[in-house]
Amino acid sequence: MTIRCAVISFAFVAFFSLATAQEREARPRISFEEVLRREDANKDGKVTKEEFKAAPRLFERFDRNKDNVLTSEDFAGQPARPNGERIPGRNGGNAPEDVNVLRDVVFGTGGGRDLTMHIVLPKLSASASSPGPAPAYVWIHGGGWQGGTKDGGVGQVVPLVREGFVGATIEYRLTGEAAFPAQIEDCKCAIRYLRAHAEKYNIDPNRIAVGGSSAGGHLVALMGTSAGVKEFEGSGGWADRSSAVQAVVNLYGPTDFKAFVTTKGFESHNRAGSPESKLLGGGEVASNTEGVKRVNPITYIDKADPPFLIIHGTADKTVPANQSEAIHEALKVAGVSSKLHLIEGAGHGGPQFTQPEIRSMQIDFLTTVFKTRLETDD
Incomplete structure (x- = not known):
């Protein structure tokens, strides 16, 4: 059985343990409460594709009933995570017992x-x-x-x-x-x-x-x-x-960042849409003199x-x-x-x-x- 590894450009990636693709589809490791906290812009208790800011394939993975809306049904069986409390048997997911x-x-x-x-x-x-x-x-x-x-x-x-x-x-x-x-x-x-x-x-x-x-x-x-x-x-x-x-x-x-994006082999980081550009709010990195100095x-x-x-x-x-x-x-x-x-x-x-x-x-x-x-x- 093949392990599927993906680089996902959003903060939910580490909630998934290494498992088979089928297991990950069936059992998302993030709670619905956490999805709502991050993604439910209009606070109506559900998350639409338009509200979801992460990668579309992650939305598809969460959307187990394929109705194009994330609700509690898609996360059935997943434990809530009360503030500051441990989940019995989980110990932080990747933490040892000591x-x-x-x-x-x-x-x-x-x-x-x-x-x-x-x-x-x-x-x-x-x-x-x-x-x-x-x-x-x-x-x-x-x-x-x-x-x-x-x-x-x-x-x-x-x-x-x-x-x-x-x-x-x-x-x-x-x-x-x-x-x-x-x-x-x-x-x-x-x-x-x-x-x-x-x-x-x-x-x-x-x-x-x-x-x-x-x-x-x-x-x-x-x-x-x-x-x-x-x-x-x-x-x-x-x-x-x-x-x-x-x-x-x-x-x-x-x-x-100026030295970074002008180093040979790293020039692509200067382009609009690069991680550095996004941090600065968009546009070419090297031309944003004040932004480069500020960060x-x-x-x-x-x-x-x-x-x-x-x-x-x-x-x-x-x-x-x-x-x-x-x-x-x-x-x-x-x-x-x-x-x-x-x-x-x-x-x-x-x-x-x-x-x-x-x-x-x-x-x-x-x-x-x-x-x-x-x-x-x-």
Whole structure:
């Protein structure tokens, strides 16, 4: 039986587990409540093709009774996901049994709708020592700012949760819904939420790190350099709290779009309709001088920025390595601690980034910055 893999340009892709095509058609892994929350523009309890912003083939997959409208009938048998509660037996879908996952916790609003995160907590044994407030590691997903979901981030934060961190993986508005700066506004809102609820989740509000890959790498880099930039704060909630972060792990994220789209082999990213163009609101990228400057994390660097760990593949065919080299050099010039690690021959993600030494590099960086390891008794 064949596994069908598809790249879907919208935030629902990770709700599907690897299964046969027939199983996926019959059992969509997203709840109807989540579809309504994202897609029901007129709030009438159903979603038409016109309202559905994702790929048409995804609508067809959800529309099990083929009546061209998504209703609760199409999602019969799928469990609802109450805010902040675990689904018995599911544990966050891709999370191991030694952590607890609080799913779809509403952390704020963006564009008039709720924004959610998964919070990943350590499951300590009865004999474990009682830890004090823990550092947090917040994962920002990639997907060209136009796709991806927070679900894949659960696996990204688990290794840090095992080292004494509280993990979180967040959603943000994609370019099909809103152009920049909506994405960074939502990310900053998530940080403010965690600070506002630090006691509830046992978080040390002075030790919050962010990590992300590709488009997520761009957003975490921008979070690291734009503390205090009021135009990026948005109005999603918790305005009395800071959105500053204390460490950044940037995996192959874009930075300087002008250098990006003029690099040999990457010129197609300059065209209207490219992911970078969509982020900027449309049109040719290089000619949008102000927009390119505005989205560039390098624009906002100063000596007060947190330490960075930057990892990129030398054979990346999606984002050139010069993007990571540029921000690394700019951080060093400003006197900010930055480590750049280039993986020889690695592409845009892939197995080289999951090797033990690369995983350990990220864990060691964050545990060293925050000087923490989880202490448990055998």
